Each structure stands twice: as C-alpha cells, then as structure tokens.
Amino acid sequence: MEPTDDMTANLERKGVKPTANRILVLKALAQAARPMSMADLQDKLPTMDKSSIFRVLTLFLEHDIVHSFEDGRGVLNYELCTSEGVCNHSDTHIHFYCESCQRSFCMEDIPLPDLSLAEGFTPHSFSFVVKGECPECRKKHG
Numbered sequence: 001m002e003p004t005d006d007m008t009a010n011l012e013r014k015g016v017k018p019t020a021n022r023i024l025v026l027k028a029l030a031q032a033a034r035p036m037s038m039a040d041l042q043d044k045l046p047t048m049d050k051s052s053i054f055r056v057l058t059l060f061l062e063h064d065i066v067h068s069f070e071d072g073r074g075v076l077n078y079e080l081c082t083s084e085g086v087c088n089h090s091d092t093h094i095h096f097y098c099e100s101c102q103r104s105f106c107m108e109d110i111p112l113p114d115l116s117l118a119e120g121f122t123p124h125s126f127s128f129v130v131k132g133e134c135p136e137c138r139k140k141h142g
C-alpha cells in the first residue's frame, strides 16, 4: 500500500499530524497485514531508530491509531485500529500465536468468549491469545 491520502486523512481524523516518520510506521503496519512487534518494525524500518519508532507507537496508542496486545511470549504486538471514528474496541478480536515461527495472527471472524465478570468490574480491554502452530509451520513439520 502506498502512503496515500487515505493514510494522511486517517491520522488527521484521529488528531495526529501526519509527519514522515508517522506515515512510515503506519505504512509498515498496513503492509504487514498482521500484528507486528517492535523487532518486526525495526526490521521493516531500517532508516528509523528504535526510540523514534517507539515515540510514534506511543502517540498512535494514545490516539487509538493502533492497538497493542501481548503475544504468546509476553512481547507487545501492534496492529492498526480498524475503527474509523471513536474506538469502542468493538474491533477487539482473538489472536493466534505460533510458537514455531513466533508470529501473531488476527482471528477476526471468531466470536469472543462471553465474559460474565463479577459485579463491579468494568472491562476496558480484552486480550485473548491462543498459542499453537500456524498452517505454514504445520506443513513444514509434517
């Protein structure tokens, strides 16, 4: 995906000024089509140093441009928020973590487990990670 007007518009809609670095990070996340860890982003963005990437991600989290969750290793992964306007986290979904290739996958079509929390507990976010082996690794291992 090219850094289109769409991306610039998306940043502006969420109250973030579209700078070159911000567009680079946004583009990397959009191209990946799956959640990325800090290490994945550093691989994809060799021209940016770690602290610059981190600053952009922090800002993106504050403005709900990305969501983060811990993968099966406890490492934070980042993915683009799919809500256009105010995010009510209706785009929360289950993630699958492959223990062989250490990649995370979005399982957007699987219904979330029904959470009946004890009275007085208000959830702000959910994180569901299923660990196992992805189809690619399964094929390799027979």
Ligand SMILES: [Zn+2]
Pocket: 064, 066, 067, 081, 082, 083, 087, 088, 089, 091
């Ligand atoms: Zn969101």
Ligand SMILES: [Zn+2]
Pocket: 098, 099, 100, 101, 102, 103, 133, 134, 135, 136, 137, 138
């Ligand atoms: Zn795998």
Ligand SMILES: [Zn+2]
Pocket: 035, 079, 093, 094, 095, 105, 106, 107
């Ligand atoms: Zn996801």
